[in-house]
Amino acid sequence: MGSKHTKQLIAEVFQELVKDNTFLPDEQSERTKILQSSEEILKTTDKIIKSYIRVSTERNGIKRIPAYRIQHNNISGVYKGGIRFSEDVSEEEVENLAILMSIKNALHELPFGGAKGGVHINPKDFTDRELNLISKKYVQRFSPDLGPTHDVPAPDLGTDARIIDWMVGEYKTINPGKSYLGSFTGKSKENGGAEGRRESTGVGTFLSYYYLLDEWYPAEDNRKETGEVLTRGAQWKTLQRLYEKHKNADPIEVSVQGFGNVGGVAALEAYNQRDMKHIVTAVSDQHVMLENKHGLNIDKLIEYVKKHRELPQKEKELKDLKVEAAIHPPEDILHYETNVLIFAAIGNQITKENMKKVKADVLVEGANAPVTAEADYFLQDKGVIIIPDILANAGGVLVSYLEWKQSQITEVFTKEEILAEMAGQMKQTFKKVYDTYFTSEQNTVRFSCYMLAVQRMTLLLYRHGKLF
Ligand code: NAD
Numbered sequence: 001m002g003s004k005h006t007k008q009l010i011a012e013v014f015q016e017l018v019k020d021n022t023f024l025p026d027e028q029s030e031r032t033k034i035l036q037s038s039e040e041i042l043k044t045t046d047k048i049i050k051s052y053i054r055v056s057t058e059r060n061g062i063k064r065i066p067a068y069r070i071q072h073n074n075i076s077g078v079y080k081g082g083i084r085f086s087e088d089v090s091e092e093e094v095e096n097l098a099i100l101m102s103i104k105n106a107l108h109e110l111p112f113g114g115a116k117g118g119v120h121i122n123p124k125d126f127t128d129r130e131l132n133l134i135s136k137k138y139v140q141r142f143s144p145d146l147g148p149t150h151d152v153p154a155p156d157l158g159t160d161a162r163i164i165d166w167m168v169g170e171y172k173t174i175n176p177g178k179s180y181l182g183s184f185t186g187k188s189k190e191n192g193g194a195e196g197r198r199e200s201t202g203v204g205t206f207l208s209y210y211y212l213l214d215e216w217y218p219a220e221d222n223r224k225e226t227g228e229v230l231t232r233g234a235q236w237k238t239l240q241r242l243y244e245k246h247k248n249a250d251p252i253e254v255s256v257q258g259f260g261n262v263g264g265v266a267a268l269e270a271y272n273q274r275d276m277k278h279i280v281t282a283v284s285d286q287h288v289m290l291e292n293k294h295g296l297n298i299d300k301l302i303e304y305v306k307k308h309r310e311l312p313q314k315e316k317e318l319k320d321l322k323v324e325a326a327i328h329p330p331e332d333i334l335h336y337e338t339n340v341l342i343f344a345a346i347g348n349q350i351t352k353e354n355m356k357k358v359k360a361d362v363l364v365e366g367a368n369a370p371v372t373a374e375a376d377y378f379l380q381d382k383g384v385i386i387i388p389d390i391l392a393n394a395g396g397v398l399v400s401y402l403e404w405k406q407s408q409i410t411e412v413f414t415k416e417e418i419l420a421e422m423a424g425q426m427k428q429t430f431k432k433v434y435d436t437y438f439t440s441e442q443n444t445v446r447f448s449c450y451m452l453a454v455q456r457m458t459l460l461l462y463r464h465g466k467l468f
Pocket of ligand 1: 094157178201257259260261287288330344345346366367368393
């Protein structure tokens with residue numbers, strides 16, 4: 001989903017908000033003006049900074065590399081968002097990701113606004129020394145616009161704790177005597193990073209679905225018996241069917257695309273569920289899909305990936321590992337028959353071209369934007385439940401918030417404390433979103449998320465006296 005569609009969704013939210021007299025109850029003419037003003041603010045970006053980083057490379061001589069920091073909006077708090085090193089980085093993409101961060105942070109009621117950074121490189125083409133130089137120069141270029149109370153970056157695609165530690169070091173050199181630990185999140189543990197950061201997105205991604213079936217649905221079922229009508233018929237039936245499976249002790253089947261930080265952890269969460277039996281029947285990575293209708297041994301696959309950084313691709317490797325699985329091409333996972341399909345690889349996986357072949361009841365977006373807007377609407381009409389990225393994969397930014405908080409109070413939280421607080425906060429947001437979606441005419445879960453986020457940001461803009 002690109003920036004055009006993100007802005008379009010924001011515009012559609014405002015069309016709905018105009019009709020809702022209970023939101024900002026002022027004179028109609030005043031309300032219209034206020035909402036128009038908020039729409040203009042949220043559809044435009046506060047600041048786009050582009051710079052070129054000059055670096056002398058061993059293999060390719062001197063290079064000037066485009067780099068960005070884009071700050072979309074900070075009405076909810078300090079600008080926050082990752083820095084990615086990738087060849088796909090462009091101004092349009094970074095701006096879209098910055099807008100998504102504003103929406104995600106507002107939705108989860110974090111004291112953060114939205115920003116994103118990017119450097120247009122393939123990190124594999126550079127030596128460690130060159131990557132160190134690029135990271136330091138990035139901070140030199142953008143330092144006046146960064147800082148613990150202004151804009152706090154984190155790792156993203158192609159960057160990690162090692163790169164963030166280098167950036168923190170440079171930030172400290174440029175700003176002697178100032179507080180620096182809160183200037184970045186995603187640092188190494190030794191440098192003030194949070195425990196549980198690596199697992200957080202995968203844990204939260206699985207929880208976004210599991211909470212819906214295990215906690216929200218049974219509670220809502222009671223409400224339904226008391227006479228309250230839920231309008232989301234087809235999706236309700238999907239939940240009913242899955243819950244029946246659970247009651248009949250029939251395991252719920254899960255497939256996971258991508259077996260890295262997010263996918264591996266999400267698969268393990270499904271595999272380890274005891275209250276509600278799940279089996280992981282298919283997993284994939286860039287090279288292969290492994291399948292077993294009776295369930296894969298995820299513990300063993302995780303162990304293998306830790307060592308080899310990819311899933312086993314040959315019969316012999318599977319045999320040595322004592323894992324029973326059939327081998328398929330990786331793309332088959334998208335059309336595999338399953339109850340829950342978790343995306344944890346890359347964007348644009350379900351599109352107009354292949355949306356009719358999807359055979360899952362629930363799609364969970366652990367990766368950013370794996371389902372295009374067209375496919376989202378099409379599958380929604382078929383009764384598929386789609387849990388969008390801004391709801392499902394917020395575990396990372398929630399733990400970033402705890403890391404930022406621990407840097408301010410100079411206290412260190414344990415992994416258990418971090419993951420428990422993250423899950424508690426996520427569940428509050430899940431409840432709000434699912435309550436809204438299942439009882440309204442809003443057409444997708446994504447739209448319900450945008451609605452709640454835009455309402456929050458508009459209210460804050462209004463309270464800050466910005467809407468004239
Ligand atoms: P990762 O690099 O650890 O793992 C990515 C996995 O996807 C690997 O198994 C890789 O082989 C696989 N993959 C890559 N291309 C593929 C393809 N074409 N088909 C099938 N599999 C493919 O990355 P990660 O940290 O697990 O992130 C996964 C996704 O989640 C990314 O899109 C990322 O932007 C998003 N995300 C991550 C976080 C986080 O905290 N790590 C937070 C929010 C969103």
